[in-house]
Amino acid sequence: EPEVTQTPSHQVTQMGQEVILRCVPISNHLYFYWYRQILGQKVEFLVSFYNNEISEKSEIFDDQFSVERPDGSNFTLKIRSTKLEDSAMYFCASSEKAWNGEQYFGPGTRLTVT
Amino acid sequence: ILNVEQSPQSLHVQEGDSTNFTCSFPSSNFYALHWYRWETAKSPEALFVMTLNGDEKKKGRISATLNTKEGYSYLYIKGSQPEDSATYLCAFKQAGTALIFGKGTTLSVSS
Numbered sequence: 001e002p003e004v005t006q007t008p009s010h011q012v013t014q015m016g017q018e019v020i021l022r023c024v025p026i027s028n029h030l031y032f033y034w035y036r037q038i039l040g041q042k043v044e045f046l047v048s049f050y051n052n053e054i055s056e057k058s059e060i061f062d063d064q065f066s067v068e069r070p071d072g073s074n075f076t077l078k079i080r081s082t083k084l085e086d087s088a089m090y091f092c093a094s095s096e097k098a099w100n101g102e103q104y105f106g107p108g109t110r111l112t113v114t
Numbered sequence: 115i116l117n118v119e120q121s122p123q124s125l126h127v128q129e130g131d132s133t134n135f136t137c138s139f140p141s142s143n144f145y146a147l148h149w150y151r152w153e154t155a156k157s158p159e160a161l162f163v164m165t166l167n168g169d170e171k172k173k174g175r176i177s178a179t180l181n182t183k184e185g186y187s188y189l190y191i192k193g194s195q196p197e198d199s200a201t202y203l204c205a206f207k208q209a210g211t212a213l214i215f216g217k218g219t220t221l222s223v224s225s
Binding site for chain 2: 004042043044045056057058091099100101102103104105106107108
């Protein structure tokens with residue numbers, strides 16, 4: 001069964017460093033998403049991506065964040081200068097349809113900023 | 115600020131019991147309601163996406179209903195099994211806004 005994959009599973013970085021989180025969505029999906037969950041808090045939407053551009057983003061997704069689909073398979077989230085409060089589990093998801101379709105989540109990347 | 119409330123926060127049932135949870139959301143500008151099942155150490159798994167008032171969806175022993183006019187959805191599990199133990203998340207989308215998640219209902223089923 002096709003699945004969304006994410007790498008790395010755990011990333012430790014120092015404050016101020018850039019990190020890139022990688023995702024490989026399901027191959028025939030057209031819509032891609034990033035979410036995060038800070039420990040003990042709700043899952044939060046960051047950004048959605050369709051047709052090679054951002055379709056929606058939340059207030060969390062400020063200038064420090066960017067997304068890219070550099071080739072036909074990868075979907076990346078970059079944080080330019082990490083802060084302590086960026087420590088969270090980051091989930092990538094993909095779907096065939098937009099918000100009225102089921103989203104398939106990856107296993108997540110745990111980002112720890114020290 | 116838009117908010118999604120789920121109740122109860124957690125519950126514990128015996129194998130074979132039927133149970134249900136509630137997801138409450140703003141009733142205006144409804145677009146979609148998602149239910150996910152999230153087992154520990156795994157990723158959220160989509161159960162249902164509901165878009166129309168009165169929608170009823172079923173997958174095996176799990177079913178869900180949607181009332182967009184009053185702003186709630188119920189998730190039902192019939193004859194709970196230990197493998198149903200998980201956190202059940204609902205997420206709501208209004209037109210023009212991001213998907214907003216509730217905190218989830220954590221179900222524990224004892225054999």
